[in-house]
Amino acid sequence: MSDALIEGKKLTKRFEDFVAVDGIDFRVEPGEAFGFLGPNGAGKTSTMRMISCVSPVTDGELRVLGMNPATQGSEIRARLGAVPQEDTLDLELTVRENLLIYGRYFGLARPVIRERADELMSFVQLTDRSGDRVDELSGGMKRRLTIARALINRPELVLLDEPTTGLDPQARHLVWERLYQLKRQGVTLVLTTHYMDEAEQLCDRLVIMDGGLIVAEGSPRQLIDQHSTREVVELRFDADDDRAKALALISRTDVPHENLADRILIYTADGETEVEQLGRSGVHPETVLVRRSSLEDVFLRLTGRTLEE
C-alpha cells in the first residue's frame, strides 16, 4: 500500500549535534489511531512537531497527507489539527474568541466558525465558560479547549501530544470518549501518551520509542504477546532484608523478573503456580498480586523504565 496518511522513512531530527529522532520508519494508515509511547526525552514531541509541519526534518523522508512538509507545510497544516504538548491558547482572549480567531487563521468564514465554535464548546463541555478569559480557566479546561480548537477546521488528521496529561479522571474519560467519537467518524488520530490504559484503549497500533529509536511496534495485544508473558506476579515486601533474600532466591532460578523500587515483578505464563513454587523455595512476600500482563510491562521490559518516572 502506498496511500499511507503519514509515512516516515529514516526520519531524523537533530538539534545541533544532539540526535532527538534517530532515523525512524513508520506509517499511519487512514482511519487508524496510532500511538507514540516512550519515556521522557524519547523523541515523541520532536516527531510530532515534524509531522505537524512546525519543525523542519533534518534528514530522511516524511510525507503527510501525501505531501512534503518542507514545501507544502501550509497546505498540510490546513488539513490537520494539532494539540501541542504545551497549550498555546491566546490568554488575552475569551474561550469563544480563541475558537473564533483560530478558525480565522484557517481562512474560514465567520458564520461557519461561529456555528462550529458553539458545537465544539459543548463537545468539550465548556459552553458555560464561553465568555471567560482563558487565563481564568483551570489547567484541565485549557487542555480541553486546546483540543476543541484543533478541531475547528474539521481536520481529517488530528495530532495529539499528551492530550490528557494533567486531566482529572473524569476529564480524561471525557477526552477519550470524544477521541473515540472522532475515530468513528473516520478521523485519523496520532497521539503520544504516558498512560498505558490510554494507549490500550485508544490505539489500534503503536510504536514504543526510546532514545530516538523505535524499539517495538504493533497492536497493544501483539506487543504484550511478543514482549511479555501472559501473567505478571507482583511481590511486595515490608522489610528490606526479606526482599533482598527473596531477590537472591529468585535470581538463582531462571524466571524472568524485574526489580523495581517498590516491588519485584515476575513474568510467567501461570501466576498461581509460580507463586506456589516460590513459596516452596522460601519466598514469602507481604502481598502478592497476580494480574494479566499489560503494555506497561512491555514498556518496562523494553526500556528498563516505568513510563511515568
Place this chain on the structure above:
Amino acid sequence: MTALYFHVIERNVLAYRRLWGIFLTGFAEPLLYLASIGIGVGALVGTVKGPGGQMVPYDQFVAPGLLAAAAMNGSVFDTTFNFFFKYKYAKTFDAMLATPLGPVDVARGELGWALMRGTIYAAAFLFFMAILGLTSSWWAILCLPAAMLIGFAFAGAGMACTTFMRSFVDFDYVNMALLPLFLFSATFFPLSQYPAGVQWIIRCTPLYQGVALERALAFGELSWTLSINVLYLAAMGLIGLHIAGRRLALLLQP
C-alpha cells in the same frame, strides 16, 4: 480569500477591543508634546528657518517633526515590547504557526497591525495640526502616507531587532537608541544649528529622513531629495521585515 496575514491583524484588533484605555494613550502623547513644545516653547522662540529657507513660526516648524517622531515611537513600541511578549511568553505565534500561517505571514501581520495603529494616531495628529493652523499647504495631506512610511520603516527594523533579544532587559538598548534619534534628528530645531560634520551624520540617521519628509510636505516645499528619504525608509522597512520573517522561522520552528 483574503491574504493570510490579515488574520494576524484581526487577532490584534480582537485582543485590543478590551484595551481601549491603552489604545487611547497613543493619541495623547504627541498632542501633549505639541501643546508644551510647539505652543509653549514656540511662544518664546518666535520664528526659525523653515525647509525652504524662509522664516516660519516655531509651532509650524516643530509639528511635522513631532509627527515623524510619534510615528517612530508608536511602531517601535508595538514591534519591540509588545511583539517580544507575544513571541516569547504568550505563545501567540506558536498557535498561529500550527495553522496555514507561516512565519512570514506572522511578521507581515504584526507589522500591518503596528502600521494600522500608527496610521490612526498620525491621522488624528494631522487633523489637530490642521485645526490649529499648523499646516500651510495642501501637500500636508501627504504627511499621512509619509507617517505610514516612517511607521513601516521603524516597525520592520524594530521587529528585526526584537528577534535578537533575549529578555526584557535588552529593551534598555532600544530606549538608548530612540532617545537621541528623537532629540537630535532636527526634530526640534533646524539642522543648520549643527556644525557641518555633525549635519552629515544626522543626514544619515533614520528619523531624520522622516522629519525632513514630513516638514517638507507640511510646508509644501518639495524637492528631489525627498525621494532619497522615501527610498531610505522603504528599504529600511523591507529589509527589517525580511530579516524578521527569517529569524522567526528559526526561533519558533526549531
